[in-house]
Amino acid sequence: MIAKWDIQPVPIPNNKERHKLFVKGDMTDIFFIIKKLGHICSRPEKSKGDFNFVIYLSKMNPEIMLKLKQITTELSKLEKQEASIEIFEQKVKPIDNSAFKKEKAQTEKAKAETASSSPSASMRGLSIPSRTNRQQINQSKEESISVEISSKQFKKKKEESIRKKKLLQTKWSMELPMIPVYNFENFVAGSHNRFAHAAAMAVVENPGVMYNPLLIFGIPGTGKTHFIHSIAYGLAKSLGHQSIFVTDGIKLSRGLDLAIRDGLTDRLEEIFSQVKALVIDDIHLLMLAERNKKFLSKLMNDFMSQDKQIVATSLFPPKALGGLEEQLGFQFTQGWMVDLKIPNTEKYKAIAAKMINGMNIKLSEGNIGKFFVNDMMALGNVAEILEQVKKLEKLVANVNNEISHEELLRMLLGDSADIGDDLLEDDINKAEEFELQEKDNWFKWGIFYPTGSLKHAKWIIYSLHEKSKELGINVEWDQIFMEEYNSDELYGIPFKIADFSSEKKVNGIIVMGPQSTSVLGAHEQEFKHLTKKILTSFFIKSGWISANQLKGSAPYVKILMDLI
16 A cells, blocks of 8 residues: 655656656555556656655646546555645646536526426426427437438448558558467467566556557567567457557558658548557667658657557667657657567477477477577577478478478578588589579569679579479579679668669569678678568568578578578
8 A cells, every 4th residue: 555655747858747756655556556547657666765666657737636646545544645735736727617617507597498488288297399399309300310311421431431441551561461370379478578478468458558658679589579469469359450550660651651652641640540559560660751750750649649559669679769769759668668588498498399389390309409499599580480391391292291390490491511602613604504584474583692792693593493493392483683782881771672672573582691791791680680571561572591601502492481
């Protein structure tokens, strides 16, 4: 129970109404306060001295103060702290409702006069309407017809709205497809994600009330994708699928750019007006520009003011999002921030085993350790590899229908000996002589390679074709382009790759990683992660091969599984 509490104004430049609530009480009291006051509360912080908790309130007015009094009175075991309240009430001007009372009195008087206009009928309880009442009945009928027409018009408008929404989503592909296996039923909780799991469940049970906005952050492999889809599925059950909008930073900003270009932001506003929960993966990938910042800022702030739920994930911690928040005019860090950590070895093994069993893949405990646990492969990559095992199993079944899942994994992942980049003269000649036959195939691919590596790019195309023949995979594609990128340019290359691929209208691309001596070479994993994320948002498949893997076998098998 609350022993005592106090409140003080602590304004900041962009929020003059901010207050600090000091509380001496238990954690259960804190959660009760936050649940009652909702999204205006920050995450509680531990404090020293007379109070053991501090909560920042994003706004304060007489209504909120009254609610706070009621909450603390219910919880408190001491007298209400009138002195603290009186000090605040002197600063807050009471609401003048005299005009409202006057108008209400006039309305009540008019009703009384109408009721007494036919006293004899009223006393006898007769149902015969007076002339005035007949006029009212006729008017009521007309209003009823009008309401029916309005109802039809409303239904027609709603159907048109749904049609526009589908058209908009199809045209710009702003929404992320949800992944069925990523749900709370398949979730493994532990010390690495326990608090995040509790916050996620609270959001699903009471969207827009407590953890809002909810920011989930963590490095690749900590389970952000699983979290975001689990929350989305949970919200869809409580709010309905039409009331949630699941997207990512790239899709949201790119879709808005196209809407602004085509003059269709009103349709976009109509869609979001019907949405009760906005779920954004990879918020750090929002591409802000002068023309879309205003809309995005208004969208986020409107959601908060209307108690609509926002959930976002970030690769980077909150302190790294300051620049984005400043540009956007919205603080993702004003709500609750929960981090995801890499699980310990035992918990990781349990998660990997659950994923493997869920895909009906047969592996011994030793092989699970060898392929996944020993290197602590990112969980997102584990899911991707398992899907590719199933795909490869189907594709090679007519060549070898008894191949084991262990062998399929080895074909996809290779081993330490599956490395090499030294092309012999014979290799270069084979690649130079090889030409794909243009057949106007549905598969249309391109390849990006680092500066000065054209011969390596040709070798990749040749090797990919040879590997497909070896596996008995009957796949043909048209090579649309071979494009060079500057591996000494640290920023912007992933976006250039995606934009160029989109303009060329290809189904997929192959990226040869940067040389280890280049500027990008020192950041290849980040470069790869970002490039694949952006391309996925553009609905373009991608395969990746590092510069030191050109003579291996497994990289080409994996590229084939990535692209077909």
